[in-house]
Each structure stands twice: as structure tokens, then as C-alpha cells.
Amino acid sequence: MSLNEISVLSYDQPSKIWNIEWSPDGKLLASCGDDKTIHIWMEESENKWVVLQKLEAHEKTVRRIAWSPDGKYLAAASFDASTSIWEVNNGEFNHISTLEGHSFEVKSVAWDASGQLLATCSRDKSIWIWQMEDDQDFECISINNGHSQDVKCVRWHPSLEILASASYDDTIKMWQDTDGDWECIDTLSAHESTIWDIQFNASGNRLVSCSDDRSVCFWRLDSTTGRWKLLSRLESVHSRPIFSVDWSHNQELSPTEQLICTGGGDDSIIIYHQKQQQQQQQSDSSSSSSTTPNEIEQYEILYKHEKAHKSDINSIRWNPKKPNILASSGDDSTIKIWSFVC
């Protein structure tokens, strides 16, 4: 088993690279950081990546970015309290809109599965949901208050209109539209410190979260109650805070073959999988509702790669199309592309 570095993408100017995101077709990579720009990278020739375009619209750090599901739009959340929207036309990115309203730094941004809804969250503790109109303008359809602290991350369910948010208040909240008002439908507590990142599995019945408390939690959706239960908590997997987590959504892999990866302040990358015991019981939750919670579903570390970067790893993402290809970015001004060989 090995994690092989296949490309290194370096910034010209030093910058903490806070977030990287693959375009939905897996061909482009967007990155952002404290240099206030967004870099769009493309693979010019095999394993040789170049900057296709550098996007500049923000006055402060760009904390996170998000591609719309069809890859036609890119949204960027910035510490300047605004979110910029970019349209992609024939490989060219144009700034079409700026969403204002948050009182402080915008920390994260996410498009829902339909590409119509956009969620943003901020240090002002609120989560805003925007809807894209026909004229490409945005309307704010909800302002969700519920977290008692800075909201670090928002993620949409892969198929349903359910939004998950993770906060400095150590909880994850689930939000859903009920009669035109977005309500908090569940609060997930298990972490003992800030939750930096969360990701659903491809079918949306599991969630993984990583925290400043150096643990990774796996959650299961109880299809009868619609509530989330803690499945397992892996303690002290990293020796420093864990900043980023991803669960692969690769169509070429079966649900149990999908891998999870984390990156953190200890400069290492860890890859996890679901324990391969009693495979026949690991089917999707769509099975009959009379089955009791599956006690034996467990996750474990498959591989750990130390010193993956020279400094903190801020973001780690599986390529959506190529199985076992992942990218990581760090405080060391570099992005690395890796191939995981089982």
C-alpha cells in the first residue's frame, strides 16, 4: 500500500492554500488562500499542471470555494464578508455577482445538488441560503440562526435538500425547509472542539466529520427517525487538529469501496475504509426499516502518510472521476496530487 506523489503545484507567491476543489468533471482544480486570489489549474500534459486563470475579486483571504454541480459556476467565500460568483464560459471565468450581507468573514460556501441553492456561513454565527434566479441574480431565502459560535463549514446532502453545518460550538446541525422556513432538524454532538470539515457519503446516509479535538466521527442516518447517530469515533488519529476530510463519491467504486481521507496540522494524510467484515449486512439503509442499527459497521485507518506537506494540511479532496486520486493543499504554498495504491 502506498500514497504516491504524482504532481506538485506551486504558487508563485507564498500563500496559505486554504481550500482546493476539483471541478465536477475532475479536470480542473480550483484553489484559494490568503493571497486573496482563486487559482484555476488545468493539466496541460500528463501530470503537468498550469494556472489557467487567476481570479481576483476579494479584499481579504478567500477561505473556501465551491463548484456548482454542472461545473458552470464557481462560488468563493471570503474574509471580506462577501461571496463572489463566477461563471465559466468556454474555459473562461467571469465574475457575475457578489453576495453581501454577512456581518463578518464568510467561512464556507456550498451548492446544493440541483445547483439552484447556495449556502454560506460566517463568523457571525449565521447560515444564509440563496437561490439563483433566472437572471443569475441571487435572492436570500433564509437566514438560519442556531449555532452559538462561528460556523466553519456548510455541506449539502448529495441528493436531498438538507444542509449540514459545522461550527466552533463543537456541533453539527442539519437544516431543512419546512413550509418555507428553514429549521434545524438535528444537532449532532460528539466532538469536543471545533469541527473543521464534514462530508456525506455518496448515498447520503453517512456523514464524516473531523475536528480540532484530533478525532474523526462517523455518523449514520436513522431512516425511521430522520436523525443522525454516532457510529464510531476514531480518537487521536492525527497528533494535531484535523482540518479537512473527504469521502470519495466515485461512480466506479461500490459503496463499501469508497475511501475517506483526512489531512491536518500534523502535516500527514490518513486514508480510512469501512472494515470489510460481514459484507452482506453493509447494504444501504434503503433496506427494510425493521432492521436494527448495524452494530458491526466500523471504520478503520487503512494507511497513514506522514510529512505529506512541509506544514499544516488545510484541504484534501478525492478526484470525483479518477478512483484513488486525491489532492491536498497546505500552508506551504503547494498543492500535491497523489495516487493511492492499495
Place this chain on the structure above:
Amino acid sequence: MSDKFSSILKLTELDDFITPSQECIKPVEISKSKKSTKVDIDKDGSYVEIDEFGEKTKLEKATITLNDCLACSGCITSAESVLITAQSITEFQNVLNANTSSTTAVAIAKKTIVISISPQSRASIAAHFNLPIKIVQRKLEILFKRILNCDYVFDVSFGREFSLLESAAEFVARHRKQLENAPLPMLCSACPGWICYAEKSHGEYILPYISTTKSPQQIMGTLVKYYLGEKFLNKNSRDVDCVLSSSEVLDLLKEKSIDFVGLEDKEEEIDPQQQMFRYLDSETGSPYGVEGSTGGYFEFLYRYAAKELFGVEVKEIEYQVGRNTDFKEASLVVDGKKVMTFAKAYGFRNIQNVVRKIKIGKLPYDFVEVMACPSGCINGGGQIKAGSESLRDQKVLIQQAEDRYNEQQLLQPQQDQQINEIYKQWLNGLN
């Protein structure tokens, strides 16, 4: 602080202006100044800092966040918390106690206490006790006059009528381009939460759009003090000296162990002068109301402008509901052409869209009734909340309050002769 405004507004440990509270995350740069300073409100309503030598310094404006504005008059700075404390139940009781004190010296300084009841608060209390609006009105009169020894109990609705007339006249003047720096759309100015947010967060570009008309409560205070002032009041700089929220009235009842439901509700003789300010039908005892539980700005201005500007008598207003129930609009169509479009935008998500669209010049309305609270004033920050945390229970209670509000007897402001007379005198007096 014991004030019963929205929990978002409950600030603690405020002791210095501009200094964020302990829980505040706003990165304000604090210039540490003199040791013992005090914040006070000056005569002109501005905030001043008083140092240990009694020297006054005018304080600069602090910026405010969205959450801080979620209910009426709640603010982040301690100077404004002085203002909020001044509105509390304690302040109210201090005045009551001073008045009932028997020494002659105090008796000379006895204050005349005028209570003005907001119709939305009355509806909130009526929904809470499940009592008809008429009965609640009488019980409130008994409560304040007989038990708490206040001098008069009036109705804010009386002031609202002037606010409606004045807003309507302003809208028509704006539409005819008779006013300078007063563009359309005109945004309603009655909601203090919205005004507070607009002034502090979007001052320069949004203020010209906001109606210059005072809110019903402010007008009521002004009317009471100036119109009746010579008879029984000393002139004072503030329109309204103390505001009790609906839930604070509940606290007051609890504190004094008053059984509100058990209070008498017989109609009593009241002199004609007071009768006018009570603003209720003397035969049925029902308070006068307008269509629309936010004070009826949308409805009144729509009908008034349709007639004044386009000669159209509007009977039913046909609303189109937007993506949420807190956003509605209606258009006046003349000869197949839309000539005027009004909107209601309640709650902060809809306020955001109004502000955003004004900024990019894409707000397709002539008038917007903007209110900070979802569902409008009937769900205001100071109204009585449902017993449980459930949003559904809260919605049921709001509907009950709305129904109680609609028990009021409809009366168009123009129909009331006294209002018309005062309005004319009032305007003449101003011009």
C-alpha cells in the same frame, strides 16, 4: 437587564461604549480612555460619554450586526443599552412608586402618566389569555388606571392614522416627483428594527428611500404631549418616555400577582376628550382597526395612491405570495398596463433582498412595507412567545393573535372627522 426583548438582544456585562461585550466577536479596535466613564443620552438624543471630571464627549456611531437588530430597539452598544434599560419595567415602576409616595414635596412633582396601548400588543395579550379584543381592552384600562394608578389609557391606533395619512401623502408626492432627494421605491419607516438596521448598516444609499414619516408610536407620543400638553403635561423632548413590551406586561402581572382574566371588564364613563384618544367605538366598545396587522401601510397607501394617482377605487387587493409567506406583492393594472406595484417584505431574509436589489437598481416596486420581524408586528420582538420552543406552536400563537387583531372594528383614517381635523391643524401648525 430584565427587558423582555428577543433573547438575541440580551447583552450582559456592558460597561463601556464601543467595547464589545464579552461574548461579542466583533474585532473593534478599542482606544482605552479615561478610567471611570459613564454613558448618557444627551438632550438632543445623542450619546455622550462623561468622564470623571464631568466632561462630556459626544460618542461616535458604532456599527451594528444583523443579529443585533432582530427586534425593536435592541442594540449592541452600552449607550443603547442605557436606552433599553430606560424602557424596562423597573423604570416604569419607579415612576409609579414616586407618584404614589404621599409626601407633599413629591406630590408637587407628580407626573401624569399616559399609557398608549399598541393594537398588536393588545392582540398578543388577547391571544395569550384567549380573550376577545374588546374585553382585553377594558381589562387593560382597569389594570393601568385602577390598579397601577396611571392617569389615562389611550390607543396607539389613534397615532397610526396620522402616520398612514402622512405616509400616503408623502408617497403621492414622491411619485409626482415633488420632493427632493426622495426617490422611489419608498420604504416604510414604521418598524424600529428595520430603521435601526438600515441606518447603521446601509446608511448612505438606503436612507433616501425610507419614508420620513414617524411611526405610530412616535406620533402618538407627540400628539399626547403637544396636542394635550397645555392641559396636563409638561413639554418633553422625547416622544415616548418608556416602552413596555407585551411580555413585560405579563411579567408585571406576575410580579404583582394580578389575575388578569379575573379583572373587571365593565365599560365606564369617560370624558369626551379622552374618548377621542381611546379610539374605540363608543357603542360597541370595540377598538378601531385597519386592514393589516403591521399597521396597514401597504393596504392604505395602495388604495390611497390608486385613487389619487390613477383615479382607481380598489376594492379587493389581490396579493401574489413570493417564495415565502413573508413576501407578498400586488400590482395595479390600468388599461392592461401595470402602473404601480407594492410589496411587503418581512423578516431579515426579505430585507436582505430589498437592500440588495436597491443597491443594484433592480427593485421593481413603488412602495415596500418593510418589517424586521417575520409575520410582522404581530410577531414582534416584544410580543408574548408560545410556551414551547416549537416553531409550529409559535406559528399557531401568531395566527391566534392575528385573528384577535382582526376583531377590531374597521375604520379608514379618512372617515374619522376628528382625525381629519387634527391632521389639518397639525400640518398647518408644522408648515
